[in-house]
Amino acid sequence: METCDSGVLAWLATHGPVCAPAGASFAIGGISIGIDDPCFHAQAYAIPSLEPFRLAACVPDILIRVDWVRNLPAMQASPAFDSGCTWRVYQADCGLQFDFFVPASGTKPYKRLLIDRQFTRATLQISEEHASGNFPLTYPLDELLIMHRLTQERAIELHGAGIVRADGVGNLFVGHSGAGKSTTTRLWTEREGVEVLSDDRIIVRRDTLANHSKSTGVRMYGTPWHGEAMYASPASAPLARIFVLEHGVGNVLTGLTPSQAVAELFARSFVPFHNHEYVEAALNFLQELADTIPVYRYSFEPNQGAVDQVLKFCD
Numbered sequence: 001m002e003t004c005d006s007g008v009l010a011w012l013a014t015h016g017p018v019c020a021p022a023g024a025s026f027a028i029g030g031i032s033i034g035i036d037d038p039c040f041h042a043q044a045y046a047i048p049s050l051e052p053f054r055l056a057a058c059v060p061d062i063l064i065r066v067d068w069v070r071n072l073p074a075m076q077a078s079p080a081f082d083s084g085c086t087w088r089v090y091q092a093d094c095g096l097q098f099d100f101f102v103p104a105s106g107t108k109p110y111k112r113l114l115i116d117r118q119f120t121r122a123t124l125q126i127s128e129e130h131a132s133g134n135f136p137l138t139y140p141l142d143e144l145l146i147m148h149r150l151t152q153e154r155a156i157e158l159h160g161a162g163i164v165r166a167d168g169v170g171n172l173f174v175g176h177s178g179a180g181k182s183t184t185t186r187l188w189t190e191r192e193g194v195e196v197l198s199d200d201r202i203i204v205r206r207d208t209l210a211n212h213s214k215s216t217g218v219r220m221y222g223t224p225w226h227g228e229a230m231y232a233s234p235a236s237a238p239l240a241r242i243f244v245l246e247h248g249v250g251n252v253l254t255g256l257t258p259s260q261a262v263a264e265l266f267a268r269s270f271v272p273f274h275n276h277e278y279v280e281a282a283l284n285f286l287q288e289l290a291d292t293i294p295v296y297r298y299s300f301e302p303n304q305g306a307v308d309q310v311l312k313f314c315d
Contacts, residue, residue, distance in 0.1 A: 024054065025057060026050055026055060028146050028203070029146055029205065029221040030203070030221060031062065031153075032055060032058050032060040033061070033137070033145060036063060037065075037066035038066070047135055049226075050137065050142065053234045061120065061149065062120060063120065063122070064113075065122070067124070067125045069127060070127070070128055071108065072099075072108055072110070072112050072127045075090060075099060077090060079099075080096075081274035086100060086102075086140060087101065087144065088101075094116060095115050095118075096117070098113040098115070098144060100112070100113075104130055108127070109127070110127045111124065111141065112124070115145075118152060119145070122145075124136055143223075143225055146223075150203065150205075151282065153206075154206040155203060155206070156269050156271070156282055157201060157203050158174050158201070158203075158268055158270070159177075159181075159201060160173055160175065160200075160201070160202045161184055161231075162196065162198055162221075162237070164196075166192065166193050166194070168238065169240050170240055171240060173245050174242060174245065175245035175246070176268060179247070180245045180247060180300065181199055182228045188307055196229070196233065197221065197223075197231070197235055197236070198231055199226055200227030201225040201226075201227075201270070202222065204219070205219060205221070206218065207219035216239060216293060218292055219238055222234055239293055241294050241295075242265070242289075242294070243297075244264045244268070246299050247300070248301070250301070251298075251299070252298075252299045253296045253297070253309065253313060255294065260295075261295035266286055
């Protein structure tokens, strides 16, 4: 097992109490990230996809210290998971280690994230050797952070489009790539005034703001990771229904049992599969979700009739 640098390990173990970081702060899906960068330059954090999610200084859920280092050595140990291209994750004494790659860095990572097992404290080491255009919190690091932190909470990231009607009713349309999320988004925005939280990835979690009549106890949040239509809102809304999209004939809605719903949603979720505890946490939340929110299979045609069917539908 690879061990963390002693200085990194000490910081992860002792840094606190948590305070507002001297850098940038963002919030995605109800989780705040604070960057503590002693070499902070605003332009390094002016990432267009994250700008709508920027916060004023806050006490973050995840605090990241940035260390700029001369270079980062290649790992000799086998990874717990290899994305096959841009990142790998390793087990480490301090928690987890994520190495990130670009073609110019070769076998050496250009960024390395060391984070505790609760996903609250991290050190991000950035190679000065590949510093050109090297923004600390660019994709996929931002999504990996959030995806792993969600395993510690009653929450999950789903492959879906979140659409909120003017009356506050929130519908989530989940689907694999090509299932019709972008088409569904277009049909709804052409039909009536709706707010689109995202056209590709939505975070669903227990509603801590459940003090209003429309709340179902579950809330959906927009994310920066948009699809073709490029909808990416930091807003959220109570979730009323979930529709599992597939192309078909006749705009047919079929109710799913909780066990069927869990299987369909799990197949369209973003879960860290390298750890069985994370998978179990995701399945437990999906079971809770399926017991709370009605889930339907929606075999639809790409026309306004697909919107009409949902508008007139009663559970």
